[in-house]
Amino acid sequence: MAIRYGGDYNPEQWPEDVRAEDLVLMKQAHVTMVTAGIFSWARVEPRPGAYEFGWFDRVMDGLDQAGIAVCLATMTASPPPWLAHHHPETLPEDADGTRRWPGARQHYCPSSPVYREHAVRLVERLAQRYAGHPALALWHIGNEYGCHTRQCYCDVSAQDFRRWLRERYGTVDALNDAWSTAFWSQAYGDFEEVLPPRAAPTSANPAQQLDYLRFSDDALRACYLAEKEVLRRITPGVPVTTNLMPDHKPVDAFAWARDMDVMALDFYQDPYVADDHIRAGYHFDLMRSAREGQPWLLLEQAPSAVNWRPRNGPKPPGAMRLWSWQAVAQGADAVLFFQWRQSLGGAEKYHSAMVPHGGTDTRIFREVTELGRELAAVPGIEGTRSEAQVALLADWDSRRALELDSRPSTALQAPERALAHYRPLFEAGVACDVVPPDRDLTGYRLVVVPNLYLLRAEDAERLAAYVRDGGHLLVSFFSGIVDAHDRVHPGGYPAPLRELLGLWVEEFRPLDEGARLLLRGRYSGRADLWAEDIVLEGAGSVVDFVGEGPALRPAITRHSYGRGTAWYVGTRPDPGLMRALMDDVREAAGVTPVLPGLPSGVQATVRSGARERYLFLLNHGQEPAGVALPEPMADALAQAAPRAATVHHLTLPARGVAVLTEPGPQAGS
Template sequence: MGIHFGGDYNPEQWPEEVWAEDLKLMKAAHVTMVTAGIFSWAKVEPRPGAWDFGWFDRVMDGLAGAGIAVCLATMTASPPPWLSRAHPEILPEDADGRRRWPGGRQHYCPSSPVYRTHAVRLVEQLADRYGGHPALAMWHIGNEYGCHTRHCYCDVSAADFRRWLRERYGTVGALNAAWSTAFWSQAYGDFDEVLPPRTAPTFPNPAQQLDYLRFGDEALRTCYLAEKQVLERVTPAIPATTNLMPQHKPVDAFAWSPHMDTMALDFYQDPYVPDDHVRAGYVFDLMRSARSGQPWMLLEQAPSAVNWRPRNGPKPPGAMRLWSWQAVAQGADAVLFFQWRQSLGGAEKFHSAMLPHGGTDTRIFREVTELGRELASLPGIEGTRSRAEVALLADWHSWWALELDSKPSTALDHSRIALDHYRPLFEAGVACDVLPPQRDLSAYRLVVAPNLYLLTAPDAERLAAYVRDGGQLLVSFFSGIVDEHDRVHPGGYPAPLRALLGLRVAEFWPLDEGRSVGVGGGTYTGRADLWSEALDLEGAEALAHFTDGEPAGRPAVTRHSYGRGTVWYVGTRLEPALMRALLDDVRAAAGVGPVLPGLPPGVQATVREGTGGRYLFLLHHGAEAVEVGLPSPMRDALAGADGAAGDGAAIGAGADAVDRITLGPRGVAVLTEP
């Protein structure tokens, strides 16, 4: 099979005479898979119940004849105009009660039974018609759930929220206790009194907001599952997925992963962000980890520029190739783009495509074709997996709770803090899984827990048991503060972690914008910002202290032996060099080394292995050529594939047995044992 390669195919935007050219050029570009039909609802059902699949039959037949697999969309992402005209109640409303109108996409309330009924009816038609089609390889349900309508606050959603609360709490008394409604005279006498957290005169109840975020995620997932149930019934042998988005707050990837046969992601790296490959690394590792290391799909990326940022820079030569190989190196078994042929009209006409407005005689098409050829030349990679000895914890419920209002600081950004902890591991070349705290952690030598503000008692005990049994754990500031209902754990901060950490947080000292504090203690000497805490030691030892500011003289970094393991605590946000120094020491104590020692700055190394072989990927994100030493003589599979030159220049052992390799700017090498 090989690594799948292709993109979104939207033939409804073009006259049929273009379709034959599309197939010819797809073959020339080594396309093996397209996603089709994502926005085709209005064309296959132009009037209620009036189905027109003839044109799409010809599309599917053409793709099958060309040997191109189809990840067939359920077409439900953007309802046709007739549906919202006949049923305006499907349209979503914001927290101020303002209706969101048609004219864009995703204009539906996720809780709407009318929308779900029409969507399921469409999916039944598709499954019955194409379930046995030779082109069908996968189902693509919906599209980018929660991208534009993240939450709806209409009366339909309000009724669905009350149903959800009844199922969750059983009694209104239990709801009142969970939501701390004794505060501000908010006690409910009946579930029918409960509304979504619409715009209020001041801070809405935080527990109500947190539950609405949970409900919103489940409402979107219910739409997905309603369609998936049809597909499982009609086409049980065909896998199904949907395209998640990176660090997408409304959709809990870990909660969705059991319902996705393969994890799939849309990721658009920004050429104007010099280190965006680090963010990509975090998200790719999360995708791979969500289903216990199973290969995943990069379902969308841009061949070059996008259209939706304030400044849409093109990808410079080599960047698209490098970032595509980065996805493969971190577990992707498919590299697809939005979209195949660049649109002439509509909101995304300036979004790049595999086949640009300029046609085949363009840099983009040449680079796309060369990437397709490279991926096709290495058919053994698919199905191989990566292994990691480090787990970094991420929890959507803690994220939702952390970024609600009325906190000691509103500057705490879950995604940025996660990257603050991931970056030192990435730059050190350390393999890392990204997991929720509910997973089994016993296989990892080191666990890193950034900012678990919301931590349930069972999860806290799981962390304690991990350390007691010999694990090494690093915990950062403002963790273990509240329970699942955003209620402060009694017993002093952080109550469920106090014995484990060997300390008490006496007081929070969030830092003002632009302010920093000094940190001193041997190798841990430098600056920190965003946050500080007044720590009282209860068995832990201080490795570094604050040297100025209000917490001057207090511990900033601590270490505590607990059972057979050790736990470190960081009471502030250390500057990057300091965080790297600390994590390097923690890794050493845990016995965790890099994938490849001695990597030059800017070079990423990953390994995938399995029945297809063992592959060492080297990806150079820097602008100057570098030389990398290899652990043993290896062969650059790209350099030897179908006459390709590759980026790796062999040093010292001949073309087939390389013990050192030079990578040019944005260079890629895929190394195997000779």
């Protein structure tokens, strides 16, 4: 089976004759899968309990006759207006009590039993009707959970939050201890006194805020699980997924991965951000890692411009192809777009689509068709996997706690810090997994910890054991500061890592905007954002701050611990210095790039299966780049040359892509 290819299909927007044309054009564009029905609830249930599935039957049958598989949505992402009209208690409320009304989408309180009842009832009818349909390949539950309604603060949510707290803590005394309610006279005498962290005179209790973020995530997942239970019961052999979003604090991808049969991501690269492919790479690796290397699905991207940025520029020629192949190179088994045909009305009518307003005689449709042909030409990629020698830790609880108010610096943001550590690995051509702190680390040569503010004691011990057994660890500043309830670990910062790192931090020094510090030692350069008063307890200084008092102060340290090594970075080095540091650290750990000697801007990744090994080369630069191969390899995308033809050296044009296989009789088959 080849990589799945297609897009969101919204047939409710179009008359029958256009839908008939769609099937012809989908075949022309080599479409093999569509996601159908995401926003069809109002059309299939125009009145409470009155279902009109006939038109959607014709859609499903037509897609099947065209040989196109369906990722069938449960249609529950946007309730019809009648639900809010009859049940206004299902609408969400902001922290200040403002109610969110119908007229857009995702206008429901995740904790509302009334919303869930109607959603589950629809899913039951949907599953019963299309169970066994030959086009049904995958269930798509909901859509972009938490995109618009991230938290709801209504009375229904408050009641659900109190239930969640009782299950989590058992007693009010345990809650008071976890939330440090002795501060500011916040002690509770009964769970009924607890409210969501609504708008308050000043900073709300940080542990309460953190728990509400956790609760809200669980409330969203409860909606997903309620629908999944129906689908499992009626269509047990059909896998289920939902589309997650990048940099999305409300939804913990690692927690959701346990309830998803396959990970799926929506990612919209910005053509006005020159290095946005690095951010894409991080999230692609996270999706691949969330289910321990299992291939994932790119369920949404844009063929060209989007409609929701301040300035929505089109993708330049070749960018859509390059970025689609990047997803495949980093583990995607599907490349889909939002959407198939560009809407004529509504909020997203200026969002590009596979079939644009201008029709088929357009650059977009020609590029879409050519990409479909290419993906179909390399069917062996589907199901293959990648391996990495480096793990980068990511944790939703830590990010949520780090970005609350009343912290040393509001400029310290987890997504930027994650990319600052991922970038030098990506640019060096090093494969990297992105994993949670509770993952088994024994198979990695290097583990990178970017600013893991919230660190549980058991996870700290896992890191210590990893280094004691010979692992190499790099930790950045403001890590290991608080426990799971945002309480400072006693014993000096960072207490749970103090012995491992061979140091402690006496004081944080967040820097003023624009302030820069000079660094000198094994590497020289500048740093900004943050500094620390580091006291060495066995570690040695590798780089010092210059001009900070009569004695040099450590900025970057190295500590031998057991059979391994732990590095600590107490500031934000400039990108060049961070790259030099990371190069040294990974070389000491024995971490090798996928392909040595890559030109700047060229990405190399490998996917391997039982029969073939695929090497992907992608030129994200603006100039052609020559790449020497370590051995002759077959060009899987070559149109004229026979598959047996091999290349020793190739030149990638700007935004060029090459997919190479090991030579042999089965290569590329």
